[in-house]
Structures are given as C-alpha cells and as structure tokens.
Amino acid sequence: MADSNPLLPPRDDDADGRFEYRTDHHHEKKLSVDERIEQYIGEFGWPQLIQSVLVSLAWTFDAQQTFISVFTDAEPGWHCVGSQCGSYSGVCDLPDDARWAWNSPKESSIISEWGLQCASSFVKGLPASSFFFGCLIGGLVLATLADSWLGRKNLLLLSCLSMSISGILTAFVSTNVWVYALLRFVCGFGRAAIGTCSLVLATEVVGKRWRGQVGVIGFVCFSLGFLSLPGIAYINEGKSWRTIYIWTSMPTLIYCALVLFFVRESPRWLLIKGRKEEAVENLKNIATLHQSSLTLSFVGEEEAPHGNDLDVYSALKILVAKTWALHRLVGVMIMSTCIGVVYYGMPLALGNLPFNLYLSCTLNALSELPASFITFVLIDKLNRKCSLIGLTIVSGICSVLVAIVQDFYHGRLMMGLQIGLEIISFLSACAAVDIMLIYTIELFPTCVRNSAVSMARQALVFGGIFGPPLVAAGRTSPFLTYGVFGLVIGVCGLFAGGLPETRGVALSDTMEEEEDGEKAKLAAV
Template structure:
C-alpha cells in the first residue's frame, strides 16, 4: 500500500515545488549591455535628448493655437443712446449697424467669416477636426515607429507634415477648408510627442531616464508660453500671421532632424541592425572604455519575429493578458487626464478674465508642473503619485463650479491648480507607460495612450461649448471624469528603479516572477 501511495505523494510534492519555483529565465537582455556601454550620462546624450525634445515646442503651439485664432472677439455698440444695444445683448438680434468688433475683423476666423451667429458645432468644428486628426494619425501611424520607419524618421515626417499643413492653413478661404487643414495638421502632429519622448529616453541610461523624459515637458511649456506672446504682438494682425510665425520655425526644425538626430540604438538592435546600433552607441557613450571590452558580434538574444507588419505590435499588446491589462488601465486614466489637460485651456474664454493673461497663467503653470515631475520622478512611486494628482485635479475642477458664484479670482486659482495637477499627471503617465512596456512595442503603447488622451481632448470642446451656459457641464464633468479614471492606475505594477525590457518574453518573465513571489509571500 505504501508502494502505491508514495508515487502519488511524490508527484504532489513535485507539483507544489514546481508552482513555487519561478519560470525559467528568458533569452539574455540587451538592457544591461547597452547600459554598460552608454554609461551614466554625457553631454552628447543631453544634446541629443534636448534636440529631440524640442519638437514639443511646435507641438504645443499647434495644439493650443486655436485658443486665439478661433476666439470670439469682443464687441461694442456704435450708436450712442441706443438702449437696445448693450454688452449683454444677443449680437444676433441686433442690426449690423448698431455694433462693431473691438479689433479688426481679420483677427479671428469668427469675425472674418461672420460666424458669430453660427451654431456651436460650426464654431467648434476646427478644434474638433484637429483632435479627430490626432486620433486618425495616432491610429494609422501608431506602429510605424516600432516597425519600418523607426523613431527618428517618424519624428521627421510628423514635423514636416505638421509644418506644411500649418503653412497651407494661411490660404483657407472659409471655415470648411480651414477645418480640413486643421484635420491634416492634427494627423501629422499625432506622433511628434510620442516619438520625441521615446527616442530621448532610449538614448540615455536608466538612471537619467525619468529626468530626460521631463525635458519634453519643459519644451512643451515653452511652446505654450510663446503663443500668448506671439498673439499679443500680432493682436491687430490677421489670425493667418499666427500660423505663419509658428509654421516656419517648425519647417526649419524638421530639416535639421535627418542630419543631427540619431536613431535609438535599442530599436536598431531589436530590428537586427547591430552595426548601426554599435556606431550610434560609440558616438553617444560617455566613455568608449566599456565598449572596447564587449564583442557585439557575439551578443546573442532572441529578436521578436512577430513584428512583421504595421499593426502586429498592437496585436501582440492585445493578445497577451498582462500587456492588455496594463494598456487598458493606462488608456482609461489617460482619457480622463486628456479631457482636463486639453479642455481647461480651451475653456478659458468662459471665465471672466483677460484671455491673454489667463492663457499665460495656464502656460506658466506647466513650468512648476514640469519641475514637480522632474524632482518626484526619482523619489516617489509612479502609481501613488499619479493617483494623487488625478484626484487633486478632479476635486479642484468640481470646486470651480461653486467658486464661480463667489469670486472670479478664486475660480481662476482653482482652475490653475486643477490644470497644474493634470499637467503633472500627464507627464507621469507618459513616463510610467514608457517603463511598463518593452522596447519592441514601447512606441505603440505610448501611441495608444496618447490616443486615449487625445480622445478626451476631442470631447472637451463640446463640454466647453455647453459650459458657457452651465459651468457644471464643463468643470463638473471634467472633475468627475479625471477623478474616476485615475483610480484605474491602482491595477498597474510599480516600475520605479526597475530596468526596462527589450522583448515581450523578457517582460512577461518579470511579470511571472513577480506573480510567483507574491504567491510565495
């Protein structure tokens, strides 16, 4: 009897031990080898990261340019003693001879094309078209930077398309052509931020990855800040002038990218282009001492064989449970963040504040946001920080509804805190997502996240239009959405001080090891 039961007991014991033991290790990772070669940091790496991140300046300008070009100008009564005409009158009920714009008619598309009595749908069509273009561009171009084009070429093409479409916008004869060109502009702009942050962080070691990721946020702030300055200087000029002064520098920058920006060595290795990767590593490494001791020709690792067509990266992200779970949670949180991040600046015209001053204050609030992100990224956990800022933004946004009935100053103060928190959460979730996914699908994952962020931005103009009559439909909905969506980050794993992976198998191994350790403990 003992003979018959001992094999059963033995098999049960082996089964228990096999469940407790971690799975076999994956193929060797490139991460440690590249880290050893690149070193901690060098000025060449910094200049490369800054040059790549500078694309965010032009990204910010095209994102928020409609705040000025599509604004509804103020007006005044022209006939003294006309009691039927005052500042609270419905302009559409007045005769054309009884009122006039405070500025020349060509300062805004609303006044130039006579859209003051058009529906909110028509007035908001250019801004909505821009965000719809961002969605279409992000979906169609999502994986090109991970597959055929790479980070550098995608950045060049995106900047070039955005600059040319912005320049052509000057020729718009009506709101319909203008909206189409804004769609094309958003389509081209869709991949700029994604490629910039991925490429800049893949050019440095893990010690400086978070800090380098924030350079783009500082550049975005610079671009946002430049808008009210350019608009104020040209306040009596045509809205077309604003597009000219923002498109020409972008065109010049895009011409510099092919000659001065270097491709990601991590992406080149994953694509099997080892010789190119080695040359780039040698050119950006802080010292060549480590490189001379490593034989790259003998470096063996398992390259991804599934990455063969345009949407294979998105397909594999959805097929694997752990990556689908991470991507879904990040995208839901990104949707709420995007609604506040893009919606707040677009809704500044609803406040009883000078438009130039309010836009400047919002742009300036991105500066401390970038500083906060820079300093906390290396000290605090990603998950808890992101959760805290989304909740804070939601609370302040809801409070704006009540503050508007008490004090305009208090309302703009709460709006700034809400926007600052959303800006910080935006930066955190981008860096967090960078660390959640391996090199082979990182650009695609960031693209999908930004799709969710832009989707939130695409819905926000509708809420802003509705918020002109009912503040809760803007501030209240903004606050509830970002607060609830932010809760989804609780399901994500912490990535602080963790090395990034290069292949899906490597990341899956880490996931399984962490799961096994949790079960044992």
C-alpha cells in the same frame, strides 16, 4: 566614464601580461541588452543630454499648433458705430439698420475675415474640432509605424515636416472655413506622432535611472511652446491671423533639418529589427563625446533581442494577444481618457469663470512649468502608482471646489479663491499627464513601446472630445463642468492600483523578456 569595452566578456590576465576571455559560465555574468548599452555609453552624459534636448524640442512646435486656434479662431470685440445698438449684447441680435464695426482689423481672425460671427457653433468650432479629430485618426494610423517600419527618428521627422507644410499651406491657401478646417485636420493627422516619438526616442538612449528626468524635458518644451504663443500673437497684433501660422511653421522646417542630420535612431529599436551594424554605429556616435577610443564586440546574434512584428500593425496585435499587455493597455487608456477630459477641457472652460480670460490663460500656461518640476521631483522619489493616485485625487477635489465656490461667488476674495483652485486642479492634471506617459513607457517593452504610448496619447485626445459639451453645459450650471471634471479625474487614478510598479525597473526589449521578468518577481515573492 563607462568601460570602453563593456560588451566583451570578462578576461583573465596571465603572468606574461597576455589575456584571454573567460568562457566559464560560473564566472561570466550574462547581461541584458539594457545593461550592455548602459555600460557602453554610460547612464547619462553630454551626448545623451544633447540628443534628448534636440529630440524634445519637437514638443515646442507641437504645442504651438495645438493651441494656435486660441488666437487665430478667436471672435474679436466689436463696437457700435451709431446709436441703434441699444443694449444688445451680441452682433447677431442687432436690428438690421444698426451699424457696428470690429475692434480689430477684419483679417485678424477667421471669424471676422469670413463673416462667421453669426454662424452656428458647429461651424465656428469646426477647425478646432477637425484638428483634434485629425490627431485621433492620425494616432490610430501612425501608432505602430515607429515600432514596426519607419522607426522613431524617421516618423518624428515625417510628422514635424507634415505639420510644418500643412501650417504654411493654411496661411496661403485657406480661402474659406471649409478649406481651413481640412488643412487643420491634415495638421492634426501629421502631428499625432510627434509627442510619442519624441518621448520614446529621448528616453531610450539613457539609463533607467534618468528616464523620468529626461522625459520631463519634453514636457517643459511643450509648456514653453504654449507660452510662446501669446508673445507671437502680441507681436503680430493687428495683422492677419495667417502670419501666426507662418511664424510657427517656418521654424519647424529648420528643426526638421536638425533632426535629419544630428539625431540618431534608437539603438534599442535597431537591435530588435536585426539591424545590428547600425545599432553599433549609433552607439559609437553617442559615446564619442565622452570616450576617446572605443571598440565594440556586441552581443552575438543569438543574444540580440528580436522584434516579432511582421507587418505595420502587428505591434497592436501583440498587445491584444497577450493578456497581461492588454490588461495594462486598458488600464492606461482608461486613466488617460479621464485625465484628458480635464487637461483639454479646463482651458476651454476658463471663459465660464468671472475672471480676466487672458490672465487666466496665461496662468494656466505657466502652471505647466511647475507641473513639469513636480514630475521631475516625484518621478525619482515616489512610486508611479502613488504619484498618479495622489495627483488625480488632488485635481478632482480642487475641481469640485471650483464649482462649489462659483455657486457662492460674492466678490473678489471668492473670485481669487476660485481661480486659485482651478490652477491647482489644472497643475495636478498636467503633472498626472506627464507621469502617466513616463509610466506607460516603463510598462511596455521596446518592440511595442511606441505603439502603447501612442494609444495612451490618443486616449488623452479622445478624452478632450468630451470637454467642449461639458463646458457648454457649464454656462448654466457650474457643476456640469468643474464638478464633472473633478469626479472623472478623481476616480480614474484608482485604476493605477491594478498595474505593476515600474520605478527603478530596467526596460525590457521583447515581450518574452518582460514575461520572464514578471515570473522572476513572482518567484521572488
């Protein structure tokens, strides 16, 4: 149990049982805000676990909207009704007098409902591209709101609400592919901040020893959300694609109510914004479940960390203005972009492999769970830099081997080897994403942390933009897909060598505190 009065200075008891607080600077140890918060609510208890799990659930709904197009935008199978089809492999190659029909009801996919089977690849891929483009723009626009104005909780709530409402509107007002693509853009724009806010908010209420493990909770929820989609699609098999949007969007509204009433804002963020009373109240609420009576005399006004952000986008200005922060941000974004090429590109490339698409998609989705477990183990055992370098190299080697094996494909044994290498490569990339995000949290202080993590996530999405053209090129030459994937991710991990190690290091709250910590490390060396 944590000390019920940790934020008061030490006291001396006299012979009469009375006590007074020591003010002798030779005896008083000045604690950082990070240490004071840990002393007050403990490193990790039931209140922090409940808060972290509740906040991390947002990743589940985020994953559903990210991968929902795998089922709603899929091109259904077709069959020939008469005998005029001959040996044609595609509907658009059939002669005008040929009769054919979809294997599924017309409304089961946007392709069949709106007759897009012969549309250009640009039109067919427009909704998915619009979603990721919305993610990219939304990440840039919303990146600093959680640091400077709205806070972590409010932005998480706003993002989940906009994602849910846009999903419901998609089901009811999409009359053609253009309206549908616009709503997918709105959905992507709104959900861009969910993962960042959830990850930062969950990790800022626990001690530094538990940050990595708590961060993994969100990654597991994301994997479960991905895995839930095949089940939802199977239940609604033969029904309209719109029902999948309803099934995934309505529960998000209920989740928004839970966030509104039960999630607490980060005390760290409240402190740097000067909202000391709210920070104290949130700390009391978090500590209530494992401390029966608490009194608080928090840090003096002169000791409280203050954010130096003056407007909505000042966090990015601060990151660019500080040489050390810009160096870290550039390194993080380069690695995130390269990892994103593989993370988003590999699932899209499964259709290029001589393997059952549904089974391979399921195996890829399942591989995210052991990736989260690997992160859970590695995050507390190995240095962040060693973990990133090792995982990216393993992913790169296996991806290149996939291309080599495909060139020498001669039967089931080689097919099994190929999909096995692909799963290992994707699993390693997933684990690298998880560790990369946790590493980013630890590299930047509270006043700019959410902005930095947002930029890292947008770099991941930006990397995903390069996946589709590489997949298309790989239909004729396997190396242009998996070979390039391997080279890109295999090299990017080396950029971690220029960044500081953060395992076991206390989180800083201000830029000045981070700079003082770095100076202390250099002085110790």
